[in-house]
Amino acid sequence: MFVSADEVVRSxxxxxxxxxxxxxxxxxxxxxxxxxxxxFGAVWLTAPAVTVALALERGAGTAPFQLDHxxxxxxxxxxxxxxxxxxxxxxxxxxxxxxxxxxxxVVVTNWCLATGxxxxxxxxxxxxxxxxxxxxAALDAGAFLVVMLWLHGRxxxxxLDLPGPAAAFVTLACFGxxxxxxxxAHTLV
Numbered sequence: 504m505f506v507s508a509d510e511v512v513r514s515x516x517x518x519x520x521x522x523x524x525x526x527x528x529x530x531x532x533x534x535x536x537x538x539x540x541x542x543f544g545a546v547w548l549t550a551p552a553v554t555v556a557l558a559l560e561r562g563a564g565t566a567p568f569q570l571d572h573x574x575x576x577x578x579x580x581x582x583x584x585x586x587x588x589x590x591x592x593x594x595x596x597x598x599x600x601x602x603x604x605x606x607x608x609v610v611v612t613n614w615c616l617a618t619g620x621x622x623x624x625x626x627x628x629x630x631x632x633x634x635x636x637x638x639x640a641a642l643d644a645g646a647f648l649v650v651m652l653w654l655h656g657r658x659x660x661x662x663l664d665l666p667g668p669a670a671a672f673v674t675l676a677c678f679g680x681x682x683x684x685x686x687x688a689h690t691l692v
Contacts (some may be wrong), residue, residue, distance in 0.1 A: 506542075506545065510533060516531045517531030517532045517614065518615055521654055521657050522657075529661060532607070532610050532611050532614065533610065538606075542609060543585060545613050546582065546585050546613075546617060547617075548617040549620040549621060552623055552627075554624070555627035555628050559631065560577065584616065584684060584685065591680055592605065592677075593605065595673065601663050604663050612677070615655055619647065622647050622651075625643070626640040626641075626643035626644040626647065627640065651678075652678060655674045655678070656670050656674040
């Protein structure tokens with residue numbers, strides 16, 4: 504599931520194209536069967552976010568990586584986020600009669616999720632370095648989250664050919680599932 508640098512660049516270009524309303528944005532993603540499986544390798548882009556989350560969870564001055572329940576919970580939350588939405592979307596897309604859109608949906612949203620989580624590491628990093636107050640870091644993280652939701656909604660609308668409200672509902676359901684899993688993993692800490 505390791506991805507090539509070329510695939511990472513193309514997928515990030517596609518993600519940026521979605522943000523910039525480029526009509527050719529979806530053409531940058533590899534939506535083949537091989538691209539589907541390799542899109543799960545995008546989880547490696549979340550390493551900065553995982554490192555920051557572990558450092559924030561443990562507090563400053565401690566080693567972020569120790570094999571304990573905190574590390575397992577954070578890693579389980581990230582991994583479940585990448586697996587739960589694709590699994591749930593099997594039933595949703597069957598119900599909507601859009602099973603042909605399954606592979607493109609998973610590929611694009613995996614890359615968008617990885618990109619968004621990597622970007623969310625920035626506010627936490629600023630907080631860890633004492634370059635932001637907790638309030639400012641929370642405001643920054645909230646702004647990044649809004650952009651992530653908008654990006655996911657945009658991808659959902661384009662790929663599934665849904666009207667805006669339906670795409671927003673699917674996006675909120677996907678993020679609700681991820682937040683529920685992450686919250687469940689956090690209670691293990």
